Amino acid sequence: MNVTLLAGGVGGARLAHGLDLALRAAPAETPTTAPSAPDASPALTVVVNVGDDTELHGLAISPDIDTVVYTLAGLNDEDRGWGLRGESYATLAALRELGEDTWFTLGDRDLATHIVRTARLRRGDPLSAVTAQLARSMGVLPHIVPATDDHLATLVDTPSGRIGFQEYFVGRQHADAVLGLHFEGADAARPAPGVLDALDADLVVLAPSNPFLSIEPLLAVRGVREALATARGRRVAVSPIVGGQAIKGPAAQILETLGHEVSALGVARIYADLVDVMVIDERDANLAGPVADLGLAVHVTDTVMGGPPGRERLARELLALA
Amino acid sequence: MNVTLLAGGVGGARLAHGLDLALRAAPAETPTTAPSAPDASPALTVVVNVGDDTELHGLAISPDIDTVVYTLAGLNDEDRGWGLRGESYATLAALRELGEDTWFTLGDRDLATHIVRTARLRRGDPLSAVTAQLARSMGVLPHIVPATDDHLATLVDTPSGRIGFQEYFVGRQHADAVLGLHFEGADAARPAPGVLDALDADLVVLAPSNPFLSIEPLLAVRGVREALATARGRRVAVSPIVGGQAIKGPAAQILETLGHEVSALGVARIYADLVDVMVIDERDANLAGPVADLGLAVHVTDTVMGGPPGRERLARELLALA
Numbered sequence: 001m002n003v004t005l006l007a008g009g010v011g012g013a014r015l016a017h018g019l020d021l022a023l024r025a026a027p028a029e030t031p032t033t034a035p036s037a038p039d040a041s042p043a044l045t046v047v048v049n050v051g052d053d054t055e056l057h058g059l060a061i062s063p064d065i066d067t068v069v070y071t072l073a074g075l076n077d078e079d080r081g082w083g084l085r086g087e088s089y090a091t092l093a094a095l096r097e098l099g100e101d102t103w104f105t106l107g108d109r110d111l112a113t114h115i116v117r118t119a120r121l122r123r124g125d126p127l128s129a130v131t132a133q134l135a136r137s138m139g140v141l142p143h144i145v146p147a148t149d150d151h152l153a154t155l156v157d158t159p160s161g162r163i164g165f166q167e168y169f170v171g172r173q174h175a176d177a178v179l180g181l182h183f184e185g186a187d188a189a190r191p192a193p194g195v196l197d198a199l200d201a202d203l204v205v206l207a208p209s210n211p212f213l214s215i216e217p218l219l220a221v222r223g224v225r226e227a228l229a230t231a232r233g234r235r236v237a238v239s240p241i242v243g244g245q246a247i248k249g250p251a252a253q254i255l256e257t258l259g260h261e262v263s264a265l266g267v268a269r270i271y272a273d274l275v276d277v278m279v280i281d282e283r284d285a286n287l288a289g290p291v292a293d294l295g296l297a298v299h300v301t302d303t304v305m306g307g308p309p310g311r312e313r314l315a316r317e318l319l320a321l322a
Numbered sequence: 323m324n325v326t327l328l329a330g331g332v333g334g335a336r337l338a339h340g341l342d343l344a345l346r347a348a349p350a351e352t353p354t355t356a357p358s359a360p361d362a363s364p365a366l367t368v369v370v371n372v373g374d375d376t377e378l379h380g381l382a383i384s385p386d387i388d389t390v391v392y393t394l395a396g397l398n399d400e401d402r403g404w405g406l407r408g409e410s411y412a413t414l415a416a417l418r419e420l421g422e423d424t425w426f427t428l429g430d431r432d433l434a435t436h437i438v439r440t441a442r443l444r445r446g447d448p449l450s451a452v453t454a455q456l457a458r459s460m461g462v463l464p465h466i467v468p469a470t471d472d473h474l475a476t477l478v479d480t481p482s483g484r485i486g487f488q489e490y491f492v493g494r495q496h497a498d499a500v501l502g503l504h505f506e507g508a509d510a511a512r513p514a515p516g517v518l519d520a521l522d523a524d525l526v527v528l529a530p531s532n533p534f535l536s537i538e539p540l541l542a543v544r545g546v547r548e549a550l551a552t553a554r555g556r557r558v559a560v561s562p563i564v565g566g567q568a569i570k571g572p573a574a575q576i577l578e579t580l581g582h583e584v585s586a587l588g589v590a591r592i593y594a595d596l597v598d599v600m601v602i603d604e605r606d607a608n609l610a611g612p613v614a615d616l617g618l619a620v621h622v623t624d625t626v627m628g629g630p631p632g633r634e635r636l637a638r639e640l641l642a643l644a
């Protein structure tokens with residue numbers, strides 16, 4: 001079975017990890033005489049948001065890609081939710097002393113990723129190729145594919161004007177009301193190689209990522225929304241809203257300021273034309289009826305993944321939906 | 323008194339440090355009512371070799387400039403002779419794990435310098451402006467000026483072919499016989515702003531740096547050799563060869579393979595048309611006559627600087643020669 005996950009940062013990374021664990025553990029559909037090669041085409045593709053990407057100190061930063069790759073590599077900092085475990089910050093301290101603006105925390109080991117990515121992008125490699133190489137270097141087997149190799153930047157309209165995503169999210173700690181979102185470059189951005197093919201999977205999952213900040217910029221890439229709307233496989237979305245609150249980040253506030261109901265039902269309405277099944281948390285079981293009324297199948301379960309066992313359990317349930 | 327030092331790496335940096343100490347301690351020539359502002363035009367300009375500059379991991383590395391700046395800032399690793407004191411190497415370890423070739427050691431704090439330099443060069447700032455800014459950020463008052471803002475790369479002809487400077491020096495630990503040197507770009511390279519003015523100083527000192535690897539690429543920049551040959555001030559060279567040996571590095575071997583006498587006299591012959599005074603070590607006092615026969619004044623002293631007191635002592639003797 002081929003599975004594709006559309007993902008933003010932490011929520012997407014955790015579900016990617018769960019799917020990777022579940023697919024590795026799953027018995028092969030067709031018995032083979034030889035064990036599959038370690039570089040055999042993996043069953044899991046993760047298409048990752050690049051609207052958060054930014055440049056800092058001249059380095060190309062792809063926060064969502066790195067969160068997914070680090071998590072799949074088992075190198076991520078689980079407690080903090082971003083970056084690498086056991087990081088040090090000597091370079092950042094020196095950058096600060098040189099007068100650089102260091103509001104965005106970059107660890108020493110994390111910087112190696114950005115340095116390598118930047119060097120390879122500058123020599124002309126597309127982000128998709130650079131990402132595949134970096135993921136392989138870290139021992140990650142699933143395909144990690146950026147939504148696009150072209151420029152796409154999420155800009156956030158706030159009461160004090162339009163600002164870049166990282167200024168909104170990290171710099172101002174997503175405290176501003178989000179009045180609108182603009183995906184700069186989306187009209188011209190083409191899907192990265194492999195993205196449209198990946199949507200032809202047996203199961204396509206929209207991760208419990210922020211619908212506006214993580215999934216929308218991904219769907220805004222030319223042809224992606226249409227390909228998902230007409231995809232042949234089972235299409236499943238997992239609600240990032242549980243009991244009227246976001247598991248992490250500003251999804252609840254943004255739903256509200258953009259005029260949506262702050263609930264799994266509000267999320268289901270956004271995805272209604274794109275998916276077949278909505279997965280909602282058991283705390284929201286009362287919303288199963290209204291979600292079904294949208295014409296969606298509903299799967300009610302514990303959607304809060306926590307650590308690897310919870311991730312794998314949720315992933316197995318998703319695989320069973322296909 | 324205005325002093326200009328032409329410098330390569332460690333030897334140049336130590337003498338720059340001595341001159342900075344000596345000039346700061348020297349009584350002002352003209353008494354002033356107000357103490358001079360900390361950003362007053364400094365009496366010392368160091369024109370630094372850029373033939374060793376290279377790009378690693380997409381970052382612009384200027385080893386000689388950094389050695390001079392770090393030493394003047396008091397941040398250098400005195401024991402090792404290069405880099406910063408108390409460095410860590412987390413980024414380099416991570417670069418290695420990502421499959422990067424890490425034969426050139428880069429510390430975490432040192433990397434901040436390269437990251438900032440690279441970002442500013444890429445936005446179009448010339449190396450001279452970037453260097454001035456970096457030096458100021460580290461509290462360095464003397465003017466640090468690269469020989470040129472243009473491309474100039476020292477290439478080394480060895481029995482196994484022509485190789486880049488850092489491959490020769492660091493990668494192969496200067497073990498190859500040097501059959502010749504080529505300064506790529508020198509014909510077109512223009513002196514950086516301030517270089518020719520600096521040669522109009524009251525005292526111009528050729529540091530005890532490698533004559534071929536540090537001083538020659540500097541003189542190869544268009545107009546520099548001519549400006550030095552006709553400079554109005556006192557021009558003094560300090561021999562890097564003491565008792566027939568180099569204090570540091572491959573100067574002795576290179577003198578030999580290029581057909582020069584491996585002595586302070588051999589160095590004096592190379593510089594005879596460019597300087598007025600040759601400073602040789604007291605261990606080479608027997609060479610004072612032959613050096614004088616070249617038409618040069620000779621100053622015999624202890625030229626091995628060691629720590630700050632030795633640097634300042636030698637610098638004071640040089641100032642007295644002006």
